[in-house]
Amino acid sequence: MNQERLNVVLREMEKQNIPQIVVSDPASIFYLTGKWIHPGERMLALYLNVNGDKRLFINELFPVHEDLGVEKVIFNDTQDAVEILSRYVEAGKPLGVDKNWPARFLLRLMELKSNCKFVIGSNIIDRVRMRKDPREIELMRQSSRINDLAVGKLIELIPQKYTEKKMGQILLEIYEELGAEGCSFDPIIAYGANAADPHHTPGNFTVREGDCVIIDIGCVKDSYCSDITRTVFYKKVSDEAAKIYNIVLEANKRAIDTVKPGVRFCDIDAAARNYIEKAGYGKYFTHRTGHSIGIEVHELGDVSAANTDRVEPGMIFSIEPGIYIPGIVGVRIEDLVVVTEDGCEVLTGYDKNLTVIE
Known part of the structure; x- marks a missing residue:
C-alpha cells in the first residue's frame, strides 16, 4: 500500500464527508497497492474507512502472495462475496462506491445495507490520480x-x-x-x-x-x-x-x-x-x-x-x-x-x- 497516496485519499474522504468507500476499479487498486488484479466477472473490492480500517476482498482464483500492506479477505466461487464485504461496512453511514461497479454487486450490497447512503466515491481517487x-x-x-x-x-x-x-x-x-x-x-x-x-x-x-x-x-x-x-x-x-x-x-x-x-x-x-x-x-x-x-x-x-x-x-x-x-x-x-x-x-x-x- 502506498501510504502517501492512501493518506491523500483519506483526507479527501473526510473533506467530502464520506467515511467509507468501496474501491473496485483495478486501476485505482493498482494506484494504491502497486498490484494489478484483473478479476473478470468476479468481485474485487478494496474497502477503506477513515477510521483506519482497510481490507482487500479477493477471489482465491487470484492469489496475492506478497504483502500489500492491507488485510486480505479471501472468498471462493461458492460464497456470497458481497455478503462477506457487507460484514465490514459500517451501517447507517454514507458509503462511496465506484462509478463502474457492476449493478449485480451494488444492488446486492444496497439490499444488505439498506440504511447506508450510497454515493459515487470514485471521484475521490480519480481526482487524486489527476x-x-x-x-x-x-x-x-x-x-x-x-x-x-x-x-x-x-x-x-x-x-x-x-x-x-x-x-x-x-x-x-x-x-x-x-x-x-x-x-x-x-x-x-x-x-x-x-x-x-x-x-x-x-x-x-x-x-x-x-x-x-x-x-x-x-x-x-x-x-x-x-x-x-x-x-x-x-x-x-x-x-x-x-x-x-x-x-x-x-x-x-x-x-x-x-x-x-x-x-x-x-x-x-x-x-x-x-x-x-x-x-x-x-x-x-x-x-x-x-x-x-x-x-x-x-x-x-x-x-x-x-x-x-x-x-x-x-x-x-x-x-x-x-x-x-x-x-x-x-x-x-x-x-x-x-x-x-x-x-x-x-x-x-x-x-x-x-x-x-x-
Whole structure:
C-alpha cells in the first residue's frame, strides 16, 4: 500500500464527508497497492474507512502472495462475496462506491445495507490520480518516448502500402521490439476520406497518392499510457488540405501555450477552438480538445468547454484539435503535456510540421 497516496485519499474522504468507500476499479487498486488484479466477472473490492480500517476482498482464483500492506479477505466461487464485504461496512453511514461497479454487486450490497447512503466515491481517487507525482511523470516520459519512436516507424512504412488494418498489426510488433507492454487503446490508422472519421476503425484500405494519413496510437510502458496523433500526406498535398493542416497545427500550439497552473480547462479548449472557428472550420471540429491520461488512457478531467476546473502542477492531458471534412480530409495533431509550476512540458516529441511522404 502506498501510504502517501492512501493518506491523500483519506483526507479527501473526510473533506467530502464520506467515511467509507468501496474501491473496485483495478486501476485505482493498482494506484494504491502497486498490484494489478484483473478479476473478470468476479468481485474485487478494496474497502477503506477513515477510521483506519482497510481490507482487500479477493477471489482465491487470484492469489496475492506478497504483502500489500492491507488485510486480505479471501472468498471462493461458492460464497456470497458481497455478503462477506457487507460484514465490514459500517451501517447507517454514507458509503462511496465506484462509478463502474457492476449493478449485480451494488444492488446486492444496497439490499444488505439498506440504511447506508450510497454515493459515487470514485471521484475521490480519480481526482487524486489527476496530479502525478515525480515518479509517475518520469514513467509517462518513458512511455511517450517509446511512442515517438513507434509513430516514426509507422510513418516510414506508409510507402509500402500496407492496409490500415495491417499497419495496426505491425504496430504491435513495433511496441514489442521497443519494450512496451502493448497498446493503450485500439490504434486509429486512417487513409484519405477515412481520416474524416475521428474514431475510424482500421480496415482493408490502402493509401493512395494525395491521401492524408492519420496515425493515432498509444502504448503502455510500466503500466503508464502514452498517446500521440500525427497526420501526414502521401506523395502530395492539396492547397486546401495544407491550409487545414496549418490551421490545426496553430490551434494545437495555441492551446499548449495556454497551459499553466490556474488556467481553466475550458480556456485551453477555447484557445484551440476559437482559432479554428475564426478560420471558418468550427463545425468540423467535432470533439473536445483533450483528455487526462496516466494509468488509463482516459482519466478524470478533460479539456473541454464544459470543464471549468483549473489545472494544477502534475496534471497530464492531451491537446488534440482536429478538422474533419466528411468524404474529403481529416487532420488531427495530438500532444501530451504535463503541467509544471510555471507552464507545461510537452511529452510527445515527434515532429509535427507538415510532412509529405514520398
